[in-house]
Amino acid sequence: MREKSSAIANILRDYENNVMTADHVHDWVSQFDQEDQDFILSELLHIFKQTYLSKSDCKKFFQSCLESWVKEFKYKDVASFIAETSFIDIQPEYKSQKELLDLLNKILIEHYNCNLTQSAERIKRYIYLDDVLSTGSKLFSDLDTWFKTESDLTQGISNYQYTRDNQLPVLVIFICCHTWGKGNAEFRLIKNLGIEVKKILSIKAGYWIENNVKDYNPKLNNMIPIDNQDPYIHNYLNNLAAVDKPEYAFRPPQKPVEEKLFSSLASRNRIETLFLVKGIEILSRVGELKVSQIRPLGYTIKSHKTFGLGTLFFTFRNIPNNCPIVFWWANNNWRPLFVLKNRGIRGNEPK
Amino acid sequence: MNPNKEKMRLYNCDEVIIFSKTNDLFGELSNMSSSFPLYVNDLVIPSSEALYQAMRYSLFPKAQNEIIKQASPMTAKMISKKYTPYSRQDWELIKLRVMRWVMEIKLSQHWNILAPLLLKTENKAIVELSFKDQFWGAKKVGNNTLEGTNALGRLWMDLRERYVINNNKIKCVAPLTIAGFRLYDYDINFICDENYFINSEQMKNTLSVNI
16 A cells, blocks of 8 residues: 555655645545545546656646648747737636746747747737637537627637638647537637638547547546446436436446546446445535536536536646546645646636 | 429518528528537437438438538538448438428527528528529529429428427427437437436535536
8 A cells, every 4th residue: 555655656756736745645645444545545546557647747748739830830939920810819818828828938938939928920820729628618609709709810800700811720729629519619710700610610639538429439538437326426427416417427337438548347337336425425515516517526517417527637837627527626634636726726626 | 403393382482481591691500500400319419410311311320420510411421422322221211201390400409500590491492403403492484483393491391380489499309210319329219409418417415526
């Protein structure tokens, strides 16, 4: 157990919102039943190796994006690409986009002899950068707002008209993207703005979470439990006020066809159930839950009658609140493994 | 295609609304238009043609996926041809119902564009001009005459009559009661217009949280 706790703490060592030590990991896992603790550590060690993104991983990802754009758009170097690219900066101060743009700026200075103040001298494309697309609601609202805002370049013309009429690509880059949410955001943008948005918008990501159970052969590299007919779990589901899409609550036992993220199908079934049951137990201590998007396996769309998105992707600067709540809940007699960033800021208080 | 002679119609070109190429007048009514993606089972389907062709193989997810991932409706149709021997055995019996269902989804999810367009056709016959397909469309048989079953045109006329003229917007399209009518191994339930899922998320309330 001790070795596994150390190994996990070592992987997570650059997490920015709390110190990761073997003791901290051990303390966290000790909140589960004793017979499950060693198993949980083994399985999380297996998962974190694949889906924890350290700061240096993140820098590498940005560098690979920059280098592939230079090739794709046929520039001689990154500096000349940056000069003709505008980065959309639409989120408030404490949100991820600003911080990621700051990080990108540092990378530009350190490796490419340029910086973001030199961007957008002439605009040939726009880039929207963010860490995680989950339900798609945030991307939809950000881009819908941005597209409808008046363009800086031509008075009386919206960004949508300007990019559409000049065929300027809007590249959306996420470190991690859920396919279910991506489709939702894309279709809503098409409906709200017009079909031409399809020609200018492209959404790309470094890591994809294929979480729509109804898609073709999805990887389901998130937590979505099988239905083991546990009355405790069904009771939770039946008491939700949400009524939409109950068929997305469970995955069929034969899916995914091939297990890629968890160490085995048996381990998957076991840890999903453990986290779900523990999450329900924590929520049961809350009393009245004011934010109806909160579910045992993480935030989701409030109308969905499901257990949450079950995201298993973590970055050095924060983890999505769509991750199972056992990872981040910090109240009601539960101590988190990852302290969330911006706790206490309006709307982010997990209560 | 083997059109049933009794169901064939003759149309006078001067008196009807004709659609054929997607960029021409009323081209929006063609299944080959890529301007009307559909949202089914929370998946974006690039065109009505792709959905129709995919349902021909409703117990064969691999073929469905290959059809649906094509951005071009014409390519989707060509891919579908490759799998013809694997079609549902009852396909010829159900294909008209399937086409109607697909078109209802298209009308429902793109009502703001298609309903006004259908109103513009007044009460004229709507005919899909084709060079060879006399089942879904009609072909020229004389200087000014089109002949064919014109199933697609007649479906549009029926939808116009039933929904558009009364401004009776289709909110949700009911599932077809056809055995094994599945997309990627999942039954297809009610398919609703975009307002259904946009409003159900209550956007404004979720903006302040990080999702």
